[in-house]
Amino acid sequence: MSAARRRLLAGLLTLTTAAAVSACSGGGDEAEGDSSTLSMMVPLFGTAPDPKGEIQTAVEKLIGKKLNITWVPNAEYNEKTNVTLASDALPDVMVIQDNKGPSFVKAAEAGAFWDLTDKLDKYPNLKPKSEQTWINSKTNAKNYGIYRVRPLLRSAIVIRKDWLEKLDLEMPKTTDDLYKIAKAFTEKDPDGNGKKDTYGMILPKWPGTTFSASSPYNVMDVWFGAPNNYGMRDGKLVPEFDVPEFWEAQKYIKKFIDEGLVNPDWATLDTAKWNDPFIQGKGGIIIDVNVRAGQLFDGFKELDAETYDEKVAMAGNLSRPDGKKFSYPFTGFNGIIAVSKQHVRTEAQLDEVLKVLDKLASKEGSILVSNGIEGRNFKVEDGFAVKINDQDPQMKVINNDVEKAFIQLGMTSSVGVPGGAYEWMRPSQAEKDWLKQRDELMNLDLQTAVHDPSLPVISQTAVEKGATLNPIVTDARIKYLAGELTEEQFKAEIKRWYDSGGTQILTELQEGISKVGG
Amino acid sequence: MATDLAPPATKAARKAEKGRRPGRVPVRTALLRYRWLYLMLIPGLLYFVLFKYLPMYGLSIAFQDFVPFLGYSDSPWVGLKHFENLFTGPDFGRLLFNTLFLALLTALFVFPAPIIVALLLNELRVSVFKRYVQSLIYIPHFLSWTIVFSLTYLLFSVDFGVVASWIHSLSGGGPKVDYMAQPEWFRPLVILQLLWKTSGWGTIIYLAALAGVDPNLYEAARMDGAGRWRQFWHVTLPAIRPTIVVMAILTSGNLLDQSFEQIWLLTNSLNRSVADVFDTFVYYVGVTQGGYSYATAVGLFKGVAGVVLIFGSNWLAKRLGQRGLF
Amino acid sequence: MSDNTTATQPAGVRHYSSLGSRVFDTLNIILLGGLALITVLPLFYVLAGSFATEGEISARPFFLWPEKFVTSTYEYIFANDTLLRSLLTTIVVTAVGTVVQVLLTFSMAYPLAKRYLPGRTLVLNLVIFTLVFGGGIVPTYLVVRDLGLLDSYWALILPLAINPFYLIIVKSFFQELPQALEEAARIDGCNEMGVFFKIVLPLSKPIIATFSLFYAVAIWNDYMSPLLYINDNSKWTLQVLVRQLTSPDAANAIGALDSAVFFPQQGLKFAVVVIATLPILCFYPFLQKHFAKGVLIGSVKE
Incomplete structure (x- = not known):
């Protein structure tokens, strides 16, 4: 490069950086939030509520503070969370969806958020109601937020009711029952069209690469007595896939696949299309969360409003052939609500914020964020909430603000866990029965739930090598079920998992679990 | 004189530039003489400095364990750790192979597609039909990969795929092929999706280039007795050759970038061995690890490869007598 | 130079009459027409689906016209x-x-x-x-x-x-x-x-x-x-x-x-x-x- 060119460049650079610097000096000093306003960041599923809308006004009246809420579309919530963490303009209160994710954990451990492990006892509504969920929501023995409750047990089997009745079959109680139903659904022409064009169970594609994914496969593993993700055997921590019970479960699942009792595209079916074969009348069994039955009711209703209530039946977890029952639980929460230290600096300020959250988690608060304003957009009948004038534009706005936005601030109530709020009324008797049955099954199966002891612990090796390690066993299982791997080859893959870092993960987890449990 | 049918515009431009190209001039003279040109350059330069070069310090996190909350100054430095993980990791060979293979297929099939379509469109003589085709084929550009994937599934699913069952009945029964699951069908599906989504949109730039051809050239060629083929060969093709060359050089720089969403949606446990590419692996690392630093390290690696490819293909283009990028 | 009428014509419109040329034109029309068709068919499905009920989208794998034509999705979107x-x-x-x-x-x-x-x-x-x-x-x-x-x-x-x-x-x-x-x-x-x-x-x-x-x-x-x-x-x-x-x-x-x-x-x-x-x-x-x-x-x- 010639000297002339270099000088030219230098000149240009000076000019532009000067402009840049002078343009930069304007920003920077964020206005300090005064104590009458609380700033929040919350995920959003629809259109953002108007800050002067009825719901926000009612919430502000209840908590006695102004709210400054940044609503972030759910799909990009984690991206925005990371940018927000990097920009040192944290809101006072943040919904954290992935409270085990590295960027949150590292931020929390670096002191960005309050450790609430011993601080909630004096707030009646924030005090954890479920010890199990409280443990599940821990991050390395610490709670950096208040968990947003979900049912602790949501696994269930949804079955085509009309098919069962046509073939004169009973609801399943054991894994063998389920196999017989699937077999009959495949071979005995349950839709009566004279063609063998149905299959028993609908299995979707494996979501992502993690082995423990609350998939139907995991549920069936647990039914046969395998650990939920990890479990203690003779004082040693073992993974779900390295116990004899796991192999029993594999043989069971493989029988379904080999005999054509599942959808032919079981390895690739998009989870978003899981309901379709059920509604199309191609398959008759789905193992998933119990609320899927509600979705299926709605789907059938649009096809035929007369008969929709005759098509969906639900069963709980099944016992294995020897009669022993193990049920598959969920974590019991969906993300946490954390308090950042940036503006909430002293214990007194924290107390003020927690008092606000306590009001939000109270009965009045729960009703407000999960149902709306009683007498305005809903009324209560037989303990259920019923919408009033839901075609009225103003009511639509209120309902949108509640269902797509403010419900995300619910800490003590959710669908299936009414807490202080109300469950929505379902029109048909079949659906009412289903709601009742759902609650009964949840309570019944919870007694045999097999919890995942590794939830509160984070293994550093799993963090660093997860991308390589996770797919090893996950893919091997699917390939084994598809007949592409023999049992020996599958076992060799499991050994590869141990050798590439699995052993170390187990050691780290076991160490962490003993600390949490101790 | 068929060989001498290059657009006069180009020749004139070359001549003009050759004539004005000065020797070395003192900076002050240059600044003064070309002050208007430099003035026009300033807003653009300002943009590049502010929004492209100022944030470049972000690349430093490839050598850190970046934690968003700690920021650039306080995140721990880890040297070449992420590069070591990348190059010595058990997945590197497979990722590199899959990425390169897809890049090669893209260069071979996806890059020429819009050129061919644009040339065919250019030969259409029914202009109403031409307009309709033109407006229809670029619509897929506006659909997200999610929608493209749903459509693909609709067509190729082993259970209800329209195309899949069509092929099945045409080929006379036998066991059904699961196009979505079998590794050997993964790459063809990716290429098909790319062709469908991008070919129409890609024609726009070539059509713009073709629109710039002087009709007098065709007239002159016809007077010289050139038939349709020779007009195409000696007028149409030379007219868009510079555009093709520039597009080829520029796209070579991003050849190693695959559309993450497209690949990710098509991946499943049965085809992962051929489906994993750098862009999807970075995503998996991100899920477990946060992965900003690793992603940046991979980005740097791909960037270096991209620079080599751009300058390499530029050099090649010049060797082949084309103008190149500069 | 040439006369003005040709100069104002779009570049693509030229006149040929040889047989090969006509065969090419026919094939070209078929090819591009087919291309337009395969891009437009799936899009019709998207359009038709936007006017169909949720039940129908689940129940029918592929369709170009909804059995039951509804505008409820659009009403919902434009409700506020x-x-x-x-x-x-x-x-x-x-x-x-x-x-x-x-x-x-x-x-x-x-x-x-x-x-x-x-x-x-x-x-x-x-x-x-x-x-x-x-x-x-x-x-x-x-x-x-x-x-x-x-x-x-x-x-x-x-x-x-x-x-x-x-x-x-x-x-x-x-x-x-x-x-x-x-x-x-x-x-x-x-x-x-x-x-x-x-x-x-x-x-x-x-x-x-x-x-x-x-x-x-x-x-x-x-x-x-x-x-x-x-x-x-x-x-x-x-x-x-x-x-x-x-x-x-x-x-x-x-x-x-x-x-x-x-x-x-x-x-x-x-x-x-x-x-x-x-x-x-x-x-x-x-x-x-x-x-x-x-x-x-x-x-x-x-």
Whole structure:
């Protein structure tokens, strides 16, 4: 490069950086939030509520503070969370969806958020109601937020009711029952069209690469007595896939696949299309969360409003052939609500914020964020909430603000866990029965739930090598079920998992679990 | 004189530039003489400095364990750790192979597609039909990969795929092929999706280039007795050759970038061995690890490869007598 | 030179009569017609699906006309003014942004097309470097914040003002422009900027049309910038809404199924795609006019 060119460049650079610097000096000093306003960041599923809308006004009246809420579309919530963490303009209160994710954990451990492990006892509504969920929501023995409750047990089997009745079959109680139903659904022409064009169970594609994914496969593993993700055997921590019970479960699942009792595209079916074969009348069994039955009711209703209530039946977890029952639980929460230290600096300020959250988690608060304003957009009948004038534009706005936005601030109530709020009324008797049955099954199966002891612990090796390690066993299982791997080859893959870092993960987890449990 | 049918515009431009190209001039003279040109350059330069070069310090996190909350100054430095993980990791060979293979297929099939379509469109003589085709084929550009994937599934699913069952009945029964699951069908599906989504949109730039051809050239060629083929060969093709060359050089720089969403949606446990590419692996690392630093390290690696490819293909283009990028 | 009637005809329309030529034309029509068909059929499905009930979309794998024609998804979308407002915002931002971006890109490309300009190669190298290297989301966000652009519509325009890819293509187009007219203007006493505005830009209509389209579509489709830089929800653009309803969302994945949430339904997804695509589609025919008028360049007499 010639000297002339270099000088030219230098000149240009000076000019532009000067402009840049002078343009930069304007920003920077964020206005300090005064104590009458609380700033929040919350995920959003629809259109953002108007800050002067009825719901926000009612919430502000209840908590006695102004709210400054940044609503972030759910799909990009984690991206925005990371940018927000990097920009040192944290809101006072943040919904954290992935409270085990590295960027949150590292931020929390670096002191960005309050450790609430011993601080909630004096707030009646924030005090954890479920010890199990409280443990599940821990991050390395610490709670950096208040968990947003979900049912602790949501696994269930949804079955085509009309098919069962046509073939004169009973609801399943054991894994063998389920196999017989699937077999009959495949071979005995349950839709009566004279063609063998149905299959028993609908299995979707494996979501992502993690082995423990609350998939139907995991549920069936647990039914046969395998650990939920990890479990203690003779004082040693073992993974779900390295116990004899796991192999029993594999043989069971493989029988379904080999005999054509599942959808032919079981390895690739998009989870978003899981309901379709059920509604199309191609398959008759789905193992998933119990609320899927509600979705299926709605789907059938649009096809035929007369008969929709005759098509969906639900069963709980099944016992294995020897009669022993193990049920598959969920974590019991969906993300946490954390308090950042940036503006909430002293214990007194924290107390003020927690008092606000306590009001939000109270009965009045729960009703407000999960149902709306009683007498305005809903009324209560037989303990259920019923919408009033839901075609009225103003009511639509209120309902949108509640269902797509403010419900995300619910800490003590959710669908299936009414807490202080109300469950929505379902029109048909079949659906009412289903709601009742759902609650009964949840309570019944919870007694045999097999919890995942590794939830509160984070293994550093799993963090660093997860991308390589996770797919090893996950893919091997699917390939084994598809007949592409023999049992020996599958076992060799499991050994590869141990050798590439699995052993170390187990050691780290076991160490962490003993600390949490101790 | 068929060989001498290059657009006069180009020749004139070359001549003009050759004539004005000065020797070395003192900076002050240059600044003064070309002050208007430099003035026009300033807003653009300002943009590049502010929004492209100022944030470049972000690349430093490839050598850190970046934690968003700690920021650039306080995140721990880890040297070449992420590069070591990348190059010595058990997945590197497979990722590199899959990425390169897809890049090669893209260069071979996806890059020429819009050129061919644009040339065919250019030969259409029914202009109403031409307009309709033109407006229809670029619509897929506006659909997200999610929608493209749903459509693909609709067509190729082993259970209800329209195309899949069509092929099945045409080929006379036998066991059904699961196009979505079998590794050997993964790459063809990716290429098909790319062709469908991008070919129409890609024609726009070539059509713009073709629109710039002087009709007098065709007239002159016809007077010289050139038939349709020779007009195409000696007028149409030379007219868009510079555009093709520039597009080829520029796209070579991003050849190693695959559309993450497209690949990710098509991946499943049965085809992962051929489906994993750098862009999807970075995503998996991100899920477990946060992965900003690793992603940046991979980005740097791909960037270096991209620079080599751009300058390499530029050099090649010049060797082949084309103008190149500069 | 030739007579005026041929000179004003579009470049593609020429007359041939040989047999081979006719066979080619027929095959060409069939081929391109087929191509148009395979792009348009799936799109018809999206359109039809947006007017179908959720039950029908689940029950029928593929259809081009809904059995039961409903407009409920559209009624739902237009129930409040959020969508209309964001549509309006998007149109304004796209219009202003396109003008700014085209102006910035073209005025930078012009000097770069002058091979005699000292320093030009250096600038070009700097530009090409940014094709493959970028600082990433977070540092760019910090720059936007420090410029005080958060919550400003300029944050949706300025960070994307010049696409280096387009810049280089425009530069190459400029290099192909005939120099004769520029020379003439210079002799008439115009400075370089005058030449650019009075001669070069009017000559470049097809290219301006092309890149206006590219930039407009890029702004139109951008969902990341509004998401990162705009905290005030009333300022959101259409794509944020679209993205929310069409992204491969974890909400539908197994287990993550969050019962507290109502899912984006298929029909709604389709309707949003239709709404987000139609306005920009209407933009195209206006530009297409200019592609056909590319003959302008040919008016330069040697």
